[in-house]
Amino acid sequence: MRKLVYILFFTVFATQxxxxxxxxxxxxxxxxxxxLASTTQTISSDFIQYKHLDxxxxxxxxxxxxxFKAPDLVKWEYLDPFKYAxxxxxxxxxxxxxxxxxxxxxxxNKMFKQLNKLIISSVKGxxxxxxxxxIEYFHKDKTAWFILCRETKNSPNTFKLFILHSTQKEMLLx
Amino acid sequence: xRYLLISICFIFFGCASFPKKNNFVATTVTSNISNPYFANPxxxxxxxxxxxxxxNAFGGIFIVKKIGDQHHRIVFTTxxxxxxxxxxxxxxxxxxxxxxxxxxxxxxxNVLKKDFKVLITEHLIAEKTYAIAYKIIKKTSxxxxxxxxxESPEIRKIIRANxxxxxxxxxxxxLNDNIAQHxxxxxxNIKLKIxxxxxxx
Numbered sequence: 001m002r003k004l005v006y007i008l009f010f011t012v013f014a015t016q017x018x019x020x021x022x023x024x025x026x027x028x029x030x031x032x033x034x035x036l037a038s039t040t041q042t043i044s045s046d047f048i049q050y051k052h053l054d055x056x057x058x059x060x061x062x063x064x065x066x067x068f069k070a071p072d073l074v075k076w077e078y079l080d081p082f083k084y085a086x087x088x089x090x091x092x093x094x095x096x097x098x099x100x101x102x103x104x105x106x107x108x109n110k111m112f113k114q115l116n117k118l119i120i121s122s123v124k125g126x127x128x129x130x131x132x133x134x135i136e137y138f139h140k141d142k143t144a145w146f147i148l149c150r151e152t153k154n155s156p157n158t159f160k161l162f163i164l165h166s167t168q169k170e171m172l173l174x
Numbered sequence: 175x176r177y178l179l180i181s182i183c184f185i186f187f188g189c190a191s192f193p194k195k196n197n198f199v200a201t202t203v204t205s206n207i208s209n210p211y212f213a214n215p216x217x218x219x220x221x222x223x224x225x226x227x228x229x230n231a232f233g234g235i236f237i238v239k240k241i242g243d244q245h246h247r248i249v250f251t252t253x254x255x256x257x258x259x260x261x262x263x264x265x266x267x268x269x270x271x272x273x274x275x276x277x278x279x280x281x282x283x284n285v286l287k288k289d290f291k292v293l294i295t296e297h298l299i300a301e302k303t304y305a306i307a308y309k310i311i312k313k314t315s316x317x318x319x320x321x322x323x324x325e326s327p328e329i330r331k332i333i334r335a336n337x338x339x340x341x342x343x344x345x346x347x348x349l350n351d352n353i354a355q356h357x358x359x360x361x362x363n364i365k366l367k368i369x370x371x372x373x374x375x
Contacts, residue, residue, distance in 0.1 A: 051251075056218045057218055078253060084233070100233075102232075115254065
């Protein structure tokens with residue numbers, strides 16, 4: 001997955017050039033997101049996932065619904081072009097693959113554990129862990145951008161780049 | 175004496191060649207084999223896959239791209255996008271670009287390599303041609319294995335067999351503009367079934 005970039009669009013995208021935020025702006029944004037996240041009990045959102053593979057002409061586009069319930073229940077449900085849902089609950093991943101149900105113990109699965117952590121921390125607004133990510137903050141018109149880069153030198157199966165952006169008005173949560 | 179006759183019959187039918195056992199009627203060779211299903215370099219072939227292996231079942235996304243003449247890339251990921259394996263077929267060369275540690279078993283890789291090579295090989299020489307009902311069956315060889323291609327006139331079925339018995343069956347259904355919307359690969363000697371449904375847009 002070295003060259004694979006996940007782009008998770010939680011809200012709308014803007015088209016204008018981006019500018020880097022000042023330290024004060026970034027700090028204010030961080031505080032605001034954390035404050036909002038701490039009072040959030042549930043979130044539901046549509047998502048579109050674009051998977052990029054260098055050798056393909058087009059990204060693979062899948063879409064569905066994301067649901068979060070505090071403190072750490074996440075349901076990630078693909079609806080198009082196939083039906084597939086995963087529910088992260090405690091140390092178990094419950095899978096519904098077009099009606100075929102199964103579960104995976106994520107306690108022993110590094111890949112799912114990381115994915116779960118990433119989803120929960122991002123929806124909770126708790127992803128500003130500078131020890132884990134190199135973080136840059138950008139403006140884009142009225143859209144606030146967060147770009148979180150992760151070191152993946154010896155680990156081809158982890159996320160190289162995690163991009164999250166949202167309008168300042170909606171601020172992370174739709 | 176009766177048992178001897180039964181035994182002789184049993185040996186006779188048991189040893190009958192695969193075409194004979196299946197009542198294929200030999201005809202004259204009309205043309206070679208042309209497999210169009212993964213032959214368009216301008217097409218990204220994306221399938222939702224379900225794999226049943228022994229008592230385990232798991233799914234994922236199966237991606238095939240023709241990147242040149244006799245040159246294909248095949249990638250399998252989870253539904254969420256994590257790569258499970260990544261193979262390159264370039265003429266007679268086969269490269270494992272990546273495979274998840276849990277799947278990195280030589281036997282498994284060889285089975286997958288053989289199956290996928292059938293999917294992507296476009297041109298094969300028909301060594302013998304048979305007919306049955308309205309189907310034309312062409313016998314060919316790929317990497318020293320014998321295959322029977324069932325055409326009506328599109329390729330609907332491929333069977334890999336040894337001299338007597340079916341080993342693997344490939345079924346292509348719901349054909350649309352040289353894309354098989356549904357592909358099944360069913361092994362009869364091991365419990366392995368691969369089910370592919372096109373999600374190509």
